Amino acid sequence: MPPGTPPPWLSTLAFAVLGLMVVALWTFGGRLLHGLPAVEPRRRRPVPWGGEGALLAGFYLVCAALSLAASVNDEAAPTGDLRLSGAVLQLLSQLAFAAIAVAVLIARYPTRGLTWGDLGLGDLPRKLAGDVGLGVLACMAMLPFVYGANYVLVLLFGNPTLHPAIESLLHDSDWESLLSIGLVASVGAPLFEELAFRVLLQGGLERIGGRRATWPIVASSLAFALAHTNQGYAPVPIAVLALGLGYVYRQTHSYPAVVAMHVTFNSLSLAVVVGQGQLVPAP
Secondary structure, eight states: OOTTOOOHHHHHHHHHHHHHHHHHHHHHHHHHHTTOOSSOOOOOOOOSOOTHHHHHHHHHHHHHHHHHHHHHTOTTOTTOOOOHHHHHHHHHHHHHHHHHHHHHHHHHOTTTOOOTTTTTOTTHHHHHHHHHHHHHHHHHHHHHHHHHHHHHHHHHHOSOOOOHHHHHHHHSOBHHHHHHHHHIIIIIHHHHHHIIIIIIIIHHHHHHHOTTOSHHHHHHHHHHHHTTTTSTTTHHHHHHHHHHHHHHHHHHOOHHHHHHHHHHHHHHHHHHHHHHTTOOOBO
16 A cells, blocks of 8 residues: 555545434434424433532542653653553553542532432443443534634644654554553543543532533533643644533433543544554554
8 A cells, every 4th residue: 555545444434434424413403403402401410519529520630640641651661652551550540530539429428329320320221322322423423523623723733743642653553552542542531531521520510500501511621621731732622522522411411421422532533543644563
């Protein structure tokens, strides 16, 4: 294959994504044209926590920054590559954060109780497939806006600065690098960032401002964007995506829905980087 030629699988993926985008825009746009919300709101009680959700989300940011620095600067990877050991370390640290956050909330509200529904996991077996499908379609509906914002910024300021781990992937094309970054970007980041920014932060802010308030979505989106300031002007399109994530969470209070939305976006972004970089894993 000549250098610079996209691999066939990337073209196939692009056509599939385009088709899903049409379906998503038709689905959500049709609801809006009929005077309905793009995503049907579900009945739920407010979460028991309030401002402490912001504190827990801030705690996550500190832990994530420390674990990322430790994994990227691991002695086994002196060039700054993210290796599998570093990815596992980061996932374990995020799992520890999740356990601490839930333990704090259980200890803080022993009388009122903390339900699975408060954590966005209510009626999980019955609604899981539908919520995952909703998240995938919602991601497709947001892609034109996210990529549109990114395109305008590229025209104005040139190509963005990539995430350090992505930069290392383009310069070190092996299966370990791909697996490591896939674990971090498509598993760890969606699971734990949605817990921090949507469930804890936005959920707590909605209790303060009311479920119909828009500012909790904006506040959680800005915090989410600021957590990605090491990627040039990427926080701008990331904030656009976060507005969609926040809206879906407000309407459904579904953790699986926003995780699926986030997983879909990160996986597509990683696939584009791999395809355009002509990643050929070393034996």
